[in-house]
Amino acid sequence: MxxxxxxxxxxxxxxxxxxxxxxxxxxxxxxxxxxxxxxxxxxxxxxxxxxxxxxxxxxxxxxxxxxxxxxxxxxxxxxxxxxxxxxxxxTRLTQGMSEWVLLNVLRFHRQDPEYRDQQARKVWEELSAPDTSERRIGIIGLGELGTDAARKLAALGFPVSGWSRRPKTVEGITCYSGAGLAEMLKQTDILVCLLPLTPETRGILNKDLLWSLPRGAYVLNAARGGHMVAEDMLRALDSGQIAGAALDVFEPEPLPADSPFWTHPKVILTPHAASIxxxxxxxxxxxxxxxxxxxxxxxxxxxxxxxxx
The missing domain is CATH 3.40.50.720 (NAD(P)-binding Rossmann-like Domain)
Structure with a gap:
């Protein structure tokens, strides 16, 4: 055989x-x-x-x-x-995903896009120091990947919340489930999507969810491209509702050459390589x-x- x-x-x-x-x-x-x-x-x-x-x-x-x-x-x-x-x-697949999440959370938290923009313009200007204890992280999807990322973020001093379909308990993480998603979103400055893609989660990163976040929040998606409604994400970015997004997955893949995500100034893009x-x-x-x-x-x-x- x-x-x-x-x-x-x-x-x-x-x-x-x-x-x-x-x-x-x-x-x-x-x-x-x-x-x-x-x-x-x-x-x-x-x-x-x-x-x-x-x-x-x-x-x-x-x-x-x-x-x-x-x-x-x-x-x-x-x-x-x-x-x-x-x-x-x-374990190495999980570690890789947590590294990608931490990389991009820290990138936005420490104002890396703003400093890179200043570098391009040869501007020497100190920005206001960010406070880790006040940067609220929300993770949708508390499976193996989401739980590991949540624990590592909490270890850095971020207040971390997580949402799952069924109730879960993770030490050091404020856990929500079911209808509790709306409450978590209201107090999330950086949202991380690590959900499995199912008929219930397809298109969850849509206009309703994106506008439920505080204005100027950030979004990370390393789950599946089918979670994101592309037009809604672009509208949220262009309006300033979402200050920036780190996107590893798209629908379709490979991402077409004419997609606006390639050149959008507020988007950090990777080719479905968050964790290989x-x-x-x-x-x-x-x-x-x-x-x-x-x-x-x-x-x-x-x-x-x-x-x-």
Whole structure:
């Protein structure tokens, strides 16, 4: 039995090497060279893989998403019925996301865009010192990524709040859930979106939410492009309602060359690179799930299809 690997071409060999380093006995086939479809027992895939293609493998026991997000697997027609799907919960992936969040929170908090503008204009002028204890951070999405980022921000002295669909308790973080989002937004100076993309969260960064923040707030989105209504974000930036945005994800991707986000003076843009999975770090849990699937044992980091993540 074999494992099918399907990801970006330039990382395919790295993933193969990482999986074989954990279990040299694995037979790994690189898509599209799957060989006999009946041989494939597990598919380790990323966003570009066609879900219909996976219906060709009659003995498929497991699908692994090569990232924390799994919304790409829910695009029609979705994964083959009855085949379990696992996602990655990886310490280095989580660390990378927290680094991106901290980088951009600190960038806005410490007035880096303003100082870079002054540098370009050769202006030597000290701006008013920011007070960390008064810069209120709000995180929507208190999963693995959001919780880690919240704790690290709180450790720097920021007052941090977090919102999730269901009630949660995180030490040192003021937690909201459900209808409590409106209350949190009113007292958020920098909003961080780390939500899973589901039908309920699609388009959540819209005009209603953006104008619920205090005027001059900042927005960070490293979740999915589908969370943001682009026209509403541009309007909020142009009006001054939102003072700046750090955006790592868009819809569609790659971002079209004519998108105004490329050149918007208030936007810091990265190409869906806030946190990139490192094969050597993630491989052990992928291999563990392959072994568990073979043995008929419970899988780790199993996707809840009813919740959408």
């Amino acid at each position: 074999a494992v099918l690997l399907s990801t970006k071409a330039h990382t395919m060999q790295d993933w193969k090497a990482a999986l074989l380093a954990v279990d040299p006995s694995l037979e790994i086939r690189l898509f599209p060279d799957a060989g006999d479809p009946a041989d494939i027992e597990a598919a380790v895939v990323w966003t570009a893989h066609d879900m219909m293609e996976l219906r060709r493998y009659p003995n498929l026991k497991l699908i692994v998403s090569m990232g924390a997000g799994v919304d790409h697997l829910f695009r029609p027609p979705g994964p083959p019925p009855g085949v379990p799907v696992a996602r990655l919960v990886d 999975t490192i094969p050597s770090s993630a491989a052990p849990q992928v291999v563990e799930n392959i072994h568990r699937a073979r043995a008929g044992e419970p899988l780790i980091n199993l996707v809840d299809f009813s919740a959408g993540y």
